[in-house]
Amino acid sequence: MSPYQKFEEYNIEVQEDVKARYKSIIADLGEDVDREGIVKTPERAAKAMMYLTSGYDVDASEILRGAMFKEDYNEMVIVKNIELYSLCEHHLLPFFGKAHIAYIPNGHIVGLSKIPRIVDVFARRLQVQERLTHNILECINQTLKPQGVAVVIEASHMCMMMRGVQKQNSTTTTSGFRGQFENNETRNEFLKLISNDLS
Numbered sequence: 001m002s003p004y005q006k007f008e009e010y011n012i013e014v015q016e017d018v019k020a021r022y023k024s025i026i027a028d029l030g031e032d033v034d035r036e037g038i039v040k041t042p043e044r045a046a047k048a049m050m051y052l053t054s055g056y057d058v059d060a061s062e063i064l065r066g067a068m069f070k071e072d073y074n075e076m077v078i079v080k081n082i083e084l085y086s087l088c089e090h091h092l093l094p095f096f097g098k099a100h101i102a103y104i105p106n107g108h109i110v111g112l113s114k115i116p117r118i119v120d121v122f123a124r125r126l127q128v129q130e131r132l133t134h135n136i137l138e139c140i141n142q143t144l145k146p147q148g149v150a151v152v153i154e155a156s157h158m159c160m161m162m163r164g165v166q167k168q169n170s171t172t173t174t175s176g177f178r179g180q181f182e183n184n185e186t187r188n189e190f191l192k193l194i195s196n197d198l199s
Contacts, residue, residue: 019046055121056125060122081098088126088127088157101115101119102149150187
């Protein structure tokens with residue numbers, strides 16, 4: 001047996017509806033939907049889209065609340081280079097990059113693996129990078145209630161690279177700061193610590 005196993009569980013009714021719509025779109029574009037290489041594409045595309053938008057069904061705050069621990073630590077905690085993949089809501093094309101997130105605890109810390117998980121929750125929705133940054137920032141700020149939180153995202157957008165202006169080397173950087181990170185000294189310390197990871 002292959003060591004690779006893929007588990008996909010989707011709402012079958014929704015999946016069949018999305019599949020039918022993809023089949024219609026592919027046909028409208030001029031492709032033969034009965035061609036061997038295409039015949040299963042509508043189902044694959046439906047499953048892919050449902051996976052890439054699966055964040056709508058997940059409560060990111062609950063993920064954090066499930067791994068909060070009392071701890072007397074009040075220095076900066078940084079999780080860098082969190083890979084993210086999302087879909088631009090304007091063209092349904094991918095954008096991808098890295099997030100750098102920091103917080104200063106205020107009586108509670110959170111399991112470090114939960115921070116990348118909440119990035120995934122918000123990334124797996126139709127997004128713009130600005131809102132994605134804000135979603136992550138406010139989720140951590142409102143749930144963990146730290147002394148401060150900072151989020152920086154650097155991403156490349158296929159809608160700029162494949163169509164439109166077609167600028168393959170452009171990147172977009174967004175940031176958000178709350179609490180102590182609104183202080184220049186604290187914010188600059190954070191930016192200095194992640195600066196080697198920003199192009």
